[in-house]
Amino acid sequence: xxxxxxxxxxxxxxxxxxxxxxxxxxxxxxxxxxxxxxxxxxxxxxxxxxxxxxxxxxxxxxxxxxxxxxxxxxxxxxxxxxxxxxxxxxxxxxxxxxxxxxxxxxxxxxxxxxxxxxxxxxxxxxxxxxxxxxxxxxxxxxxxxxxxxxxxxxxxxxxxxxxxxxxxxxxxxxxxxxxxxxxxxxxxxxxxxxxxxxxxxxxxxxxxxxxxxxxxx
Amino acid sequence: xxxxxxxxxxxxxxxxxxxxxxxxxxxxxxxxxxxxxxxxxxxxxxxxxxxxxxxxxxxxxxxxxxxxxxxxxxxxxxxxxxxxxxxxxxxxxxxxxxxxxxxxxxxxxxxxxxxxxxxxxxxxxxxxxxxxxxxxxxxxxxxxxxxxxxxxxxxxxxxxxxxxxxxxxxxxxxxxxxxxxxx
Numbered sequence: 001x002x003x004x005x006x007x008x009x010x011x012x013x014x015x016x017x018x019x020x021x022x023x024x025x026x027x028x029x030x031x032x033x034x035x036x037x038x039x040x041x042x043x044x045x046x047x048x049x050x051x052x053x054x055x056x057x058x059x060x061x062x063x064x065x066x067x068x069x070x071x072x073x074x075x076x077x078x079x080x081x082x083x084x085x086x087x088x089x090x091x092x093x094x095x096x097x098x099x100x101x102x103x104x105x106x107x108x109x110x111x112x113x114x115x116x117x118x119x120x121x122x123x124x125x126x127x128x129x130x131x132x133x134x135x136x137x138x139x140x141x142x143x144x145x146x147x148x149x150x151x152x153x154x155x156x157x158x159x160x161x162x163x164x165x166x167x168x169x170x171x172x173x174x175x176x177x178x179x180x181x182x183x184x185x186x187x188x189x190x191x192x193x194x195x196x197x198x199x200x201x202x203x204x205x206x207x208x209x210x211x212x213x214x215x216x217x
Numbered sequence: 218x219x220x221x222x223x224x225x226x227x228x229x230x231x232x233x234x235x236x237x238x239x240x241x242x243x244x245x246x247x248x249x250x251x252x253x254x255x256x257x258x259x260x261x262x263x264x265x266x267x268x269x270x271x272x273x274x275x276x277x278x279x280x281x282x283x284x285x286x287x288x289x290x291x292x293x294x295x296x297x298x299x300x301x302x303x304x305x306x307x308x309x310x311x312x313x314x315x316x317x318x319x320x321x322x323x324x325x326x327x328x329x330x331x332x333x334x335x336x337x338x339x340x341x342x343x344x345x346x347x348x349x350x351x352x353x354x355x356x357x358x359x360x361x362x363x364x365x366x367x368x369x370x371x372x373x374x375x376x377x378x379x380x381x382x383x384x385x386x387x388x389x390x391x392x393x394x395x396x397x398x399x400x
Contacts, residue, residue: 012389013367016299049288049295052254057249079230079281153324
């Protein structure tokens with residue numbers, strides 16, 4: 001049971017396929033870890049199915065079926081696929097994350113405080129990262145110029161808005177300052193999707209912001 | 218017309234013996250509907266036809282992964298068509314994982330009576346759509362058919378974003394409430 005579910009509107013956008021790739025990945029991971037969100041999305045998919053079923057048929061040219069039948073010659077019916085397995089070191093990764101973990105990706109230490117893996121999302125301006133915080137350590141206080149989506153994948157963290165465990169989802173608009181700190185126990189790993197570069201507000205912010213905005217850290 | 222059970226049978230026959238006649242029946246039923254559905258989002262005729270064609274080819278390829286206890290045929294085909302449309306929009310990028318892991322791989326044993334549930338959910342959703350108020354239906358339709366974000370829907374309906382969000386929430390709340398009665 002998630003204490004911090006994603007808002008229903010976001011689940012609808014996900015089921016309808018309208019989210020950009022970064023936020024869609026964040027929602028997919030939340031849905032993978034939260035049975036209740038999964039039930040909601042199942043239902044929304046059923047709404048999509050019902051809408052298709054009710055759709056008035058568009059005319060399809062007669063040759064379309066013939067062309068499709070001809071193509072079947074080259075297309076095999078595949079055996080039921082086994083779920084993908086994560087590569088060593090990433091056993092905690094829920095299924096939707098696995099295709100993004102290409103070989104060679106590794107944690108990179110940032111500011112001597114936390115680790116980051118930047119994920120590729122071609123065609124999406126969002127910045128998508130996995131962050132890893134040691135227990136009791138935090139991110140520098142920051143606020144956002146755009147929306148930020150966070151889903152906790154391992155461990156837990158606490159900030160001014162509450163405590164977040166595995167599967168919990170947070171979405172925040174710009175202008176909110178927060179300072180997440182990893183809970184005691186195991187390191188906290190979260191996926192963070194940021195619309196625009198974050199703005200550091202602590203004493204070092206002035207010096208670091210130019211680096212952040214250039215995407216160096 | 219094709220009932221939900223008949224459609225599921227056809228997919229299973231493709232999986233078990235690569236039955237081309239079953240494919241043709243599914244194609245005749247679903248391809249024109251998928252095409253119409255995709256065109257509502259403003260996609261042109263040729264592209265919509267391509268999405269419909271690719272969707273049905275994918276139904277053939279992945280027939281063995283279809284699980285009627287998890288989703289109705291129409292729901293499964295909807296998720297494939299949606300992902301194909303996203304692929305079309307992101308033409309340059311790598312194709313997304315078209316096997317919707319949610320429908321295909323969601324953890325086993327989560328809902329004991331899934332088999333009853335999948336069919337029921339689909340039938341109930343169909344009924345419920347008819348029972349929503351016009352206000353609620355408009356936002357849901359726009360979100361699904363026209364591929365709009367909430368901000369764009371709000372602009373088009375000349376409504377505050379908060380109103381659009383609360384209508385969606387109400388509509389989803391009604392769907393959920395009615396569906397949970399069955400569980």
